[in-house]
Amino acid sequence: MSSKYDVLINKGLVNGADILKSSKYDTKLGLNMAADARRLSDGLISEQAFVEKYQESVGKEFKQKLALQATTDDQSGVKWGMVIDLRKCVGCETCTVSCKAENRTPPGVSYNQVFVEEEGTFPNVSRTNIARPCMHCDKPPCASVCPVRATYKADNGIVVQDSDRCIGCRYCMVACPYGARTFDFGENYDEMTGYQEATSPEHGMDRGKREDGKSPIGTVRKCNFCFHRLERGEEPACVETCIGDARFFGDLNNPDSVVSKMANSSRAFRLKEEYGTEPRVYYLR
Template sequence: MSEKNETLVTPQEEVKDSRLGFLKKISSGVFASLLLPAVLKTKQIQAAEQDGVEISLPEQKDDEDVILRMMREIQRALAKPVEERHWAMVIDLRKCVGCRACTVSCIAENKLPPGVVYRPVMEEEIGTYPNVTRTYLPRPCLHCSKPPCTPVCPVRATYKRKDGIVVIDYEKCIGCRYCVTACPYGARSFDFGEFYTNNTPQIESYEMQADFEYGREWKRDGKKSPVNNARKCHFCLHRIEKGLLPQCVVTCIGRATYFGDVNDKESIISELIGRPNVMRLKEELGTEPNCYYLV
């Protein structure tokens, strides 16, 4: 913008300007998270197991987008040893509009086949017309502190990591589906090896693309894992370890999903968990979920 314009800012233009600034901020955050996987893929080969890859974020500002703040917090957490991190998620149900961008982006990120869904959004209508509201409840894996799904596994293929994430070792899983049954939140799915383009002239190539869960390449090939395995949300562990937010957090259009390290008392997630309107699902089961809801 020229100097002349700057001196002649009308109120309307100011609004426009701040809007533009807002969009810029968002786009920088979204862009960073969208472009980085491509950049990192080449890096991944060199430093496959290296945690906390430095991602250059724009200079910190007081009114910056919450996505950027959370990315800074992830970087801070990654600087610590893994056992000192404690990942958790907060979903603000008042902000959720039920767009399912999280559901879809998760399917895209993890190349989920039919019948496998990590983050469905439940819908409930309350009241009768004209006094009626509709609520939406996204449900990722809640990564319980006392998960009922891990002890039942006969082969120790699913377990809780030191940073709180409940993972499945696809190579060990025998596909008995006991964990699927044992989850009180229905957060586990079974991969039957289906394709969306089944019964069409050909299985489209985009369905055959490998996914990169747990930081390694899983090709969709016949009955090989993860086909015939239990599958679940892993907070996009492969992204977190590269300093990125889970895909559902990035794509949430209402910024309703927050993610971070609970052990970091400065983090936004710690702030939100201390709110009076926080709740967790099925507390009576004693599972102590690490996914909180603001109602």
């Protein structure tokens, strides 16, 4: 299957074995560990198995002890939150676009939007770009109105939408003070070749090709802080792609995290706090 480009690239690549030969340690062990490390990151083997397999030889070769890394950063107490610095936001809508690309949202469905607010009269005008993902409220009105509990607050702080349970009554859309929910009317970007081919594992679940009558068509959709990316240890797409580095993501339960510190700064505020929804998305004014 290798095309001529693959051949070209492989020619240019340095050979791992050659490099390892120049070190004083065992070349074969290095190559095997690298191969298994790749399998580990692909989720094909567990970290436990990896450690067990190489514990002895690593001890002999490097005089070191392998330890389980995953256990040290336990994520059970994590409560995700986001901080958006309005002074850094330039209003380019990269977050909106990258969100659409990441989550493969159809026309009319947008988890993230940027609103431009202009105030004052010339020459004293100010312009604020308010990027709005789902606020992942601690007291979400959408979850309390849902008649079937299809949307609820998960332990990690994310307000989850169960596309397999939602009946599509759209009560949550009416109840959300932030307009953060959209209904999937089943439209597609037909002008885009292969639009339906690529899929997104929303909520960590790949539903395969988008088809009529199949979830999430006919249900309400919303931002889930790119849960599938969080599971891989990545930040949400909007945070990662922000060109002005205006978005920050992290654990609000951890007082030492960057987001916690920012959320407690005097610049921090939240949208429509008077509704008592306790959003987990903070803005820095």
